[in-house]
Amino acid sequence: MIKSIHWYIILAFVLLGVMFGCAKQPYSSSNKIYRQQTKKFAKTLQANPGLPVSDSIQQPKHWVGTTNFNLRKPHFVILHHTAQENCNQTLNTFTSSKREVSAHYVICKEGTVYHILNDYLRAWHAGVSRWGQVEDINSVSIGIELDNNGSEPFPSAQIDALLALLNKLKSMYNIPTGNFIGHADIAPSRKQDPGILFPWELLAKQGFGYWYGDTSKVNVPKDFNGEYALKMIGYDMKNPASARVAFRRHFLSATINEVFSNAELKVLYLIWQKYY
Template structure:
């Protein structure tokens, strides 16, 4: 079984989706109908079975309109992976196990950088919310696919702005534990890769990925600390 919807391309990113359909069978059918104009390179069923729908060197039609960093055509440079999931439930252990094995192969085969494993919602924050809030981004990052913050450090990080209002503010904090007053969260989002032309949408995408809660598009101090940690850790 193979899809008919593709162009030629070179893979340097991996974009992860959930199908938001009723079954893997429905997804496979959708990707083999020319009229749907959508496709992906891989589909992973809840039982862990991997369907390779399209040669990795071909350009699938999965990302659509979006932007990550300076890249505005992710279809031309990414491999699309669809996970059979309705968008509201957790992903199965077998599914994630197969995903990790697949990501390991893709990373080694094409030299894909750790930073370039992202979600559909990351590149299209005003349009997409997949993969959903149950997706285990932390587990992926621990295996070298994408970023995650140092959870044990977040509560130790202080905001420099708070020093003016506290007599107990610690002195001589390491740079990694002190968010400077001139730290710009939107610039940090852009450095990570988010399109900040619509700031609220970019923040919501960040919250969905790294906080995995219901995003409100407003950064609180903890979220700013997470952003600072990500930039300090990786960039």
């Protein structure tokens, strides 16, 4: 009898173990890796002359620790759509070390915001890209992914959550108005997101990115060069046709690959003036 009671107790513990195992947070293992990684980076930041300084020229004999500094701040916000089916799929992707992609925030359709990386750390969202003279966009930007398959409108709850987040980021890091741009703007030959359905005009009205306004009284100078203007705004002109399409995607909700019409040149002229 005593023996069988022992077995009941063991069985109860096994069952409890299984139950706790099932209730385990779905992202606990990736959270653990996150903690390990940030601890490693904290060590790099705290390194003093007694330790090798892995992120600068090693001259320990001449090291003097200044008292006046803070963290470097992000200077751009890059907006993406996930091109995936739902938020869970995106979170799975961003917590899989095999995929080697990430962002700082994921915003679901109903407005839930997942913060998945500290703003001061470098996410892997931009890839090979360029804006003006900046080529390492990941080092200077915050990446925000919107749950969207690329061919559906963005629900207002999702955009409201995005606007609230952008407000916070803009004031926290003093990000310039013109530096709220899309993935397709910085990688015109490779990317299309956040796509022609993204409400750039609405964002610009709230101070995130530029918009052109009334074009009816605009006189574009005869010597105005569209390609030069795109370059001055920031577009990578390695492939001028791709840059044109990226501009159209962002400001004209179109994707045709032709030289700019007079009406389109007016839009470009106004946007160019906002940047310069």
